[in-house]
Amino acid sequence: MNKKTGIRAEQADKTRARILQAAVKVFTRDGYSGGRVESISHEAESNDRMLYYYFTSKERLFICVLEHTYEQFNKAESKLKLDLSAPLQALQDLVAFVWNYYVKHPEFVAILSIENLHKGKHAQQSSELRRLSGEAVGVLRPIIEAGQAQGLFREDVDLKHVYLMIASLCYFYNSNQHTLSSFLGEDLADKRQQQDWLGFISDLVVRGVMRLPDSGSGQD
């Protein structure tokens, strides 16, 4: 599919990819300011000059990292097969997916945190990213609508709130793991702890969207 298919172009693509991969790793580990150009090129087994050749500047490289990271998430999410005929289960499957993705991809969490500490200044420069984030609630909407259609879910729930709820509960545990472990005196990286938390939030999300059998007065 590449417009250049020569062996040299292939090599070039590999070099570019290696640098991008290295940048993800280094920015995740050291932050944006802390992430050294040299660390990246060294990690990529390339040299500084190549980084500029392919990415123009450190800032542009970070934007590519941001896009790349989000794209990977999108790709994974798009593979999700959700059974809309069972909205409750579908919702819990989505929660489990998001949770597991965050756990397995600390770089996703870190890069987003870094970008937010920078007040989203890089994201603003990327129309590609706006396209990628497209409709963040895209996967969620049909589930909620199906649940509402079946009378299981609240009618007054805001899609955006459901999205934020899920993201909050999955993200924070991972993003703030270190201070939380210290403050709570428990190791949140522990598999058991993670499993317990997933159980708790999976249940919580359901509680958050389902119609409460409010005491007697059927307000149907």
Place this chain on the structure above:
Amino acid sequence: MNKKTGIRAEQADKTRARILQAAVKVFTRDGYSGGRVESISHEAESNDRMLYYYFTSKERLFICVLEHTYEQFNKAESKLKLDLSAPLQALQDLVAFVWNYYVKHPEFVAILSIENLHKGKHAQQSSELRRLSGEAVGVLRPIIEAGQAQGLFREDVDLKHVYLMIASLCYFYNSNQHTLSSFLGEDLADKRQQQDWLGFISDLVVRGVMRLPDSGSGQD
């Protein structure tokens, strides 16, 4: 009788405080690596040398910032007057407090995020911080216990989970405001949006801890 009560020593305390304040501001704005020593001393209307005079190094200064930030939160929390005879209300008051604190103190959110990006390496160096974080769930425990005593709250709920739930829901919205606003296409900094979210999570937290009147079993 302390000899360190002269007008000179007072001035010194002020200088120290000014530097600390400036450090909070600069680290919040620029991150740890990005936060320049000169920016801090300039912001404090002092000079680089004094920063080292009072705080030894940039790293130690950051640790002090961490301690200071957490201490301020503790102080505010300790002023909370909660009515334990109405556990449900008390819980919602706590949620509102935490939410409002995070909204009004973006530096608290930012400093914690920075520290987590550094894998908590500074927090580990501070026994003072371990003391301050002490029992993070300290305020929460009596509420939950009161709620359980009154038969309102689930018996199987984990205190730590309740703490994490509240923190997640209040923190993430603020910490990731910028990318979220971009991805959701809505300005999360908007007062109305914030109010709506507080309403949602306040309700959600209650749903999370209350006994579900599902299985018909006589709940009084």
Place this chain on the structure above:
Amino acid sequence: MNKKTGIRAEQADKTRARILQAAVKVFTRDGYSGGRVESISHEAESNDRMLYYYFTSKERLFICVLEHTYEQFNKAESKLKLDLSAPLQALQDLVAFVWNYYVKHPEFVAILSIENLHKGKHAQQSSELRRLSGEAVGVLRPIIEAGQAQGLFREDVDLKHVYLMIASLCYFYNSNQHTLSSFLGEDLADKRQQQDWLGFISDLVVRGVMRLPDSGSGQD
């Protein structure tokens, strides 16, 4: 066939050499602590960064200076043509060579003095230097052995002592010239004074190694 033979690489070698030369000059003039990196790079008509590019650190640069300085001495010494059939003359030629080298190369004397004030800590880090110093007495040994073979020199003389004797007498005059001139009330930098001293020590070294015709015992 070496790819490092381009015009570019040549230029690089020159830059490196210029920095090294400048470092010799500056360290000689200002000592190790007193020798400023900026003075060196300025003297070399280069910039600070290149110094680190080629030498990693000030300390490593000093080690290179040490090696370079000693190497130059070795090179000069190896050009000496000594007639071993006339050991006495050869010894005096060696003394004259050492003396003249010290006089003409104050940087050699200074760098060694600096290194000794640092208790030889840089020399210890250089295996290259250990190799260069190799057998310091290498030139001296055949002379002594020839002298002894001819029955001119003492049998009981220690090679190391002869080496130290020559070095002491040549070095100290130059290394401590300034305080000595002040204390003795004479200008030791004066050509005539230098010539007189060379005469004295040249004779002294001979006296030091030759067999004393004291005890009447047939010295035939």
Place this chain on the structure above:
Amino acid sequence: MNKKTGIRAEQADKTRARILQAAVKVFTRDGYSGGRVESISHEAESNDRMLYYYFTSKERLFICVLEHTYEQFNKAESKLKLDLSAPLQALQDLVAFVWNYYVKHPEFVAILSIENLHKGKHAQQSSELRRLSGEAVGVLRPIIEAGQAQGLFREDVDLKHVYLMIASLCYFYNSNQHTLSSFLGEDLADKRQQQDWLGFISDLVVRGVMRLPDSGSGQD
């Protein structure tokens, strides 16, 4: 003898002395540029300000160190009891004294080396030092004259050369001990090595000054 004899003045003298002592130690260890004002005041269990109170500046303090160091040597030398009726023995006693003083007072050797690396610029500022160094050959002169009077010593020997010879042979071994040990592959700090060297130079000095029973032709 002090013009102030109050208890406070005594205390002050002690503080001053402690700082001077500390300065000798620190300059010896770290050189002039490398010797930190703070290291000195800390070593003296005093504070920076006191150093300036008593010595005006780092440079002036070094000058005092120089004077003090030389004064101590003078004091020790003046205690020497030499028997001028046995000039040869007296000369060897003097050699032994100088050697032992250098061995036992590395600070004397170091301070002089430092000062020479600075081209004697501090010594030049001290008329006190000029007075102290007075006639450096003062102790030596009567010995040589006595030896000449007894017909034991050469008539053509230059007093200054004898002085330089002794100083060279005693100083260099100590001042350049570290590089020499490395280059010669022997530990010059070893007691036995030191003793051997003293034996060698003691003999050498005698050879240097005594009349040679030149081959037959009595030139008496």
Place this chain on the structure above:
DNA sequence: AATGAATGAGGGTTCATTCAT
């Protein structure tokens, strides 16, 4: 006599980036 607080200049070093081949 003694000392904490303050300072400006400059210390060695590293940064992201560009040049030239």
Place this chain on the structure above:
DNA sequence: TATGAATGAACCCTCATTCAT
């Protein structure tokens, strides 16, 4: 495509020194 050489600005930090009590 790839890479060594070069740069200037800025980094964190320390220096000798002075101020004010």
